[in-house]
Amino acid sequence: MLRDKSLIPLSRQHQHALALCVRIDRASPITDAERVAWQAEITQVFQAEITIHFMAEEALIFPTARKFQDLIPLVEELLADHARLRETFAKAQAGEMSPADLLAFAQEMSAHIRKEERQLFERMQELMNAEELAGLGHDLEEALKDAAQACALPAHATALRPAK
Numbered sequence: 001m002l003r004d005k006s007l008i009p010l011s012r013q014h015q016h017a018l019a020l021c022v023r024i025d026r027a028s029p030i031t032d033a034e035r036v037a038w039q040a041e042i043t044q045v046f047q048a049e050i051t052i053h054f055m056a057e058e059a060l061i062f063p064t065a066r067k068f069q070d071l072i073p074l075v076e077e078l079l080a081d082h083a084r085l086r087e088t089f090a091k092a093q094a095g096e097m098s099p100a101d102l103l104a105f106a107q108e109m110s111a112h113i114r115k116e117e118r119q120l121f122e123r124m125q126e127l128m129n130a131e132e133l134a135g136l137g138h139d140l141e142e143a144l145k146d147a148a149q150a151c152a153l154p155a156h157a158t159a160l161r162p163a164k
């Protein structure tokens, strides 16, 4: 099924993350020196795109999907994936990933994305009408835009924080 336009911003981010997973997979076996560069790249991608992506899915996609009984177990599984992947990102940031961890990350991340694309998004497009999808698309656009602005202005945001 063609991806509905409401879900395209998330699908585009899936493509970016998948491209990274494929590159890690092809780079194997990864040496100790390369390990450092991969962890830096994973950390950068996580901060630039994935944090926002996970938040948008958890705030908008998963609660919408949960309204359909048959999607509840899948949403639970996807939430557990997010928790595990967040731990992996923390490990990358701390520079603690082994070459085996990097490969495992690439596999887990691509499996997670495939579940969202082939099962969750497909099923949501079947279950939701055009109006509901458009509403979700609008909310997603706002969430991704707000997050992008918040990320673009970290100094400003910090400056606005009231003094203790």
Ligand SMILES: [Fe+2]
Binding pocket: 054, 057, 078, 082, 112, 116
């Ligand atoms: Fe996800």
Ligand SMILES: [Fe+2]
Binding pocket: 010, 014, 053, 057, 113, 116
């Ligand atoms: Fe996703």
